[in-house]
Amino acid sequence: MSPLLPTRRSIYKTPAQLRAMIEPGLITAAALDAVRALIAPGVTTLELDAAASAVITGRGAKSNFQMVRGYRHTICASVNEQVVHGIPSARGLEPGDIVSIDAGAEFEGWNGDSAFTAVVPDASRPALVAEREELSRVTEGSLWAGIAALATARHLGEVSAAVQDHIDGAGHGYGILREYVGHGIGRKMHESPSVFNYRVPDPGAQVRPGLAVAIEPMVVIGDQATFVEDDEWTVSTVDGTAGSHWEHSVAVHDGGIWVLTAPDGGAAGLAPFGVIPREIGEET
Ligand code: MG
Ligand code: MG
Numbered sequence: 575m576s577p578l579l580p581t582r583r584s585i586y587k588t589p590a591q592l593r594a595m596i597e598p599g600l601i602t603a604a605a606l607d608a609v610r611a612l613i614a615p616g617v618t619t620l621e622l623d624a625a626a627s628a629v630i631t632g633r634g635a636k637s638n639f640q641m642v643r644g645y646r647h648t649i650c651a652s653v654n655e656q657v658v659h660g661i662p663s664a665r666g667l668e669p670g671d672i673v674s675i676d677a678g679a680e681f682e683g684w685n686g687d688s689a690f691t692a693v694v695p696d697a698s699r700p701a702l703v704a705e706r707e708e709l710s711r712v713t714e715g716s717l718w719a720g721i722a723a724l725a726t727a728r729h730l731g732e733v734s735a736a737v738q739d740h741i742d743g744a745g746h747g748y749g750i751l752r753e754y755v756g757h758g759i760g761r762k763m764h765e766s767p768s769v770f771n772y773r774v775p776d777p778g779a780q781v782r783p784g785l786a787v788a789i790e791p792m793v794v795i796g797d798q799a800t801f802v803e804d805d806e807w808t809v810s811t812v813d814g815t816a817g818s819h820w821e822h823s824v825a826v827h828d829g830g831i832w833v834l835t836a837p838d839g840g841a842a843g844l845a846p847f848g849v850i851p852r853e854i855g856e857e858t
Pocket of ligand 1: 676677678687688689790821
């Protein structure tokens with residue numbers, strides 16, 4: 575006798591549903607562009623939050639972070655030893671700070687989710703800036719390595735392996751957060767399946783047309799151990815070393831892959847891997 579398994583909705587989307595995710599992806603990208611342009615010494619993360627909010631609401635979308643129970647902001651802004659889920663505050667950014675910004679938009683019932691890291695210039699501490707820029711560069715590279723792997727992967731585990739291999743291959747001994755992972759995305763910001771940033775024994779979900787996932791490596795200079803601050807949101811490293819977080823929402827379709835949260839579909843980021851993104855066509 576076989577066990578009775580609960581039925582669940584397919585994680586795979588139709589081409590029309592994937593196309594509906596293009597606009598929220600582009601709105602998410604525009605919100606992050608607005609934030610990126612403002613990052614400088616003295617700017618508060620609350621000001622960055624307001625800039626992202628203005629873009630998202632101005633384009634007729636909603637902040638999906640504000641739909642997370644108990645969270646009132648449009649972005650997460652994680653500074654220095656904070657890796658993810660930092661709450662915007664009235665504290666100004668300082669020279670040499672490394673800050674990761676995460677945001678998402680919901681438009682007509684579909685979601686985008688993306689993140690980037692920036693280092694605030696500091697001419698007086700070139701070694702610190704270089705160390706943090708290298709962390710961000712490797713983390714972003716691991717994101718693109720994962721996205722490139724998605725173009726040919728049969729299972730999501732190959733994406734996870736590509737992310738880890740890129741980080742390990744940099745040779746810095748960086749830690750990869752284990753307790754926080756990427757996810758499916760669609761009608762909800764967070765859906766099945768999980769997208770690990772490290773090798774796991776399970777091959778993971780099948781990669782085939784209709785899959786839409788947010789890939790989001792979270793990488794730290796030191797040990798991967800983290801804790802949640804007293805604000806009940808902010809995830810910080812136990813050893814106090816700096817973190818970086820990069821993320822894109824990506825669709826797999828009949829013609830290939832398309833990075834929904836990049837205006838060029840990921841062309842620039844994927845070029846070093848020899849992968850060319852393809853627009854989501856009209857096939858049904
Ligand atoms: Mg995110
Ligand atoms: Mg995410």
